[in-house]
Amino acid sequence: MLSIGEFSKICQVSTKTLRYYAEIGLINPEEINPENGYRYYSIKQLETMLLINRLKAYEISLEEIKALLQLEKDQFEEKLIVLLNKKKYEIQAKLTVYDMMLQQLSNDMQNLQKGESVFSNLKDLDIMLVEVPAIYILSIRKLVSIEECNLGYEVLFNQLHKRISEDGLTMIGPPMTIYHSEEYLFEGYDIEFAIPVKEYVTGTKDFNPGLCIKTRLKGAYSEITSVYAKQHEWLEQEKYCVTKPPFDVYITNPRETGRSKDFITDVYLPVKKI
Template sequence: MLSIGEFSKICQVSTKTLRYYAEIGLINPEKINRENGYRYYSINQLERMLFINRLKSYEISLEEIKAILQSEKDQFEEKLILLLNKKRWEIQEKLTAYDRMVKQLGNDMENLKKGEPILNNLKDLDIKLVEVPAMYILSIRKLVSIEECKLGYDLFFNQLYKKIAEEGLTIIGPPMTIYHSEEYLSEGYDIEFAIPIKEYATGTKDFNPGLCIKTRLKGSYSEITSVYAKQHEWLEKEKFCTAKPPFDVYITNPREIKRPEDFITDIYLPVKKI
């Protein structure tokens, strides 16, 4: 048997953390001395603790780790593989985001060296006043998390493409997302994933944006807030206001274009004159 201090030293986990893990049922001492309250762990528990540490190093939550440890033996491996795949994707997403951040930092530093402002891209954004004709759309509207939003093509557009193929409908334009949330919500967004189609069929609806301002963004979606800022500057200057929820049209398919700098997105904001 190992004292809590010995177990702590071997596994590189503080005794305070071990006591917390016992409170939440993650790993309990093998024995507790009733007289003095001393806690003891068995040699066999070292592997369990090392397993917990390994999953924690992947930023897997304690709740997820506990659920895996409590899995039935015949489901343990399958659930663990699913969890690790999910975490690998999340980590890869972070690496991609950091890579974009490093590139953006480099661009900002170059602009500063040239005597130009960091937000140099704002001057290149063109805003056009356009009339968008009415159309039919097949859509899915959901409250989605930020992660689900990033996976929109796979999670939601694929469902729409499947329905279109099954019912023999005709696509007449690129996919779009309509943003119904009135404010930024960290827990998720009220988004409608839509594809314009020729026919009016079960599940389709009218979409009539009308008068809009349109800005074409060439590059990563991370720059989209710059477009929003520029559009609202235009609204104030030209005496217009928003009329309906904004929407984005994906001219390029993110699944086919590998480099974010090659993405092309048309950003629309329905407006009316004040």
Template sequence: MITIGEFSKICGVSTKTLRYYDEIGLIHPEEINPDSGYRYYSISQLKKMIFINRLKSYHFSLEEIKAILELEEDQSEEKLWSALNRKRKEIQERLNTFESTLKQMSNDISNLEKGISIMSSLDNIEVQLVETETMNILYTRQMMSSDDYALGYGKYFSRLYEKIATEKLTLLGMPITIYHSPEYNPTGNDTEFAIPIEETVKGTRDLPGGLCAKSVLKGPYSELTSVYAKLMEWIEKEGYELVKSPYEVYVTDPNQAAVPEDIVTEVYFPVKKK
């Protein structure tokens, strides 16, 4: 048996953290002296603590780690394999986002060296006034946190495509995201994912057509805020007002784009004349 201090030093985890892990049921001391309250750990628990540290380094939450530790032995390897693959995908998506950000920063630095404003791209965004048709959409709607946005929308659209395939529904268009929240909230935003289909079935509704200010982004999704800003500027300048939730149509599958610059996204702001 070793003391909590010795265990802490070997594993690189503070005694305060070890006490917290005990409270939440992650790893308990092997023994607690009833008189002194001193905590002792067994040598065999070092392996468990190192495993916990490794999962933490992979960005698993404490709740996720606890769930893995509680798995039955005959399921643990398979479940761990699935969890690691899922986490690897999440980290890869974050890396892709960072790579896109670094590329944009490099471009901004290059422009500044040439005496070009980093916001000059706003001047090149075109806005059109278009009339859209009503669409029948298969949809799912939920509150999305900032972390959900960072991880991407793949799983939400995948569920809709699975339903389309399973029920042999007729696909009529590209995936759409509709933003219903009146303002951005990092803790949760009312977001709808939709795919146009022909059949009217459970889980479908009409997306009304009408007059829209439209812009097309050719490039990474990180540039969408610039498109939104340009659309709002145009709407105010031309004497229009936003009447329904804005939405995006993903013309290009990002997984099929060789580089972010190949991604094409249409942005629609439903409007009316003031």
């Protein structure tokens, strides 16, 4: 048996935390001396405590860990795999966001070192008024968290490509996203991930944006919000208003292009004259 101090030292968890864990029923001492209240833990509990530490490091909540530890062995292993896969996805999403942020930061520093604005690459953006013809799209609409956005594009577009391949559909344009959220929401964006197809079959739908303003952006996806700002300046100046949700068309594949500064995205905003 190990005293609470010895157990604390081995597992690198404070005695205060161990007492809290016992209070919430996460891990209880194997034995408590009724005379002096001293707490003792068994050697076999070391592995349990180390597992708790590991899962906490993955930002799995104490509630989830407690529920996991209460399961039978076969259920425990199955649930643990589900939790770890979920966290792996979340961490990959965060890494993608940070990687793109670092690339953007480097671009901003280069612009500033040249004596230019961080938005200097946006000053020459053109806004064109275009008529976008009606098409069929195969799509998935989902509420996507901010962290999941970039990784979500890849995962969900892969699902659509798989469906196109399995059903023998004909892709007639690059992937696109349609933004249905009317306002910024902390919990995420209501986004429709879509690929234009030739056939009208179960699962496809009409997409008819009509008259739009279009801006081609060369650079990181994070610059798209700046494009929206410039487009809305144009709307006010030219007396147009928005009629339908905005959408982006991805001319380049980020996995093939590599550097975010070489990404090409067409940004559309359906409009009408006031």
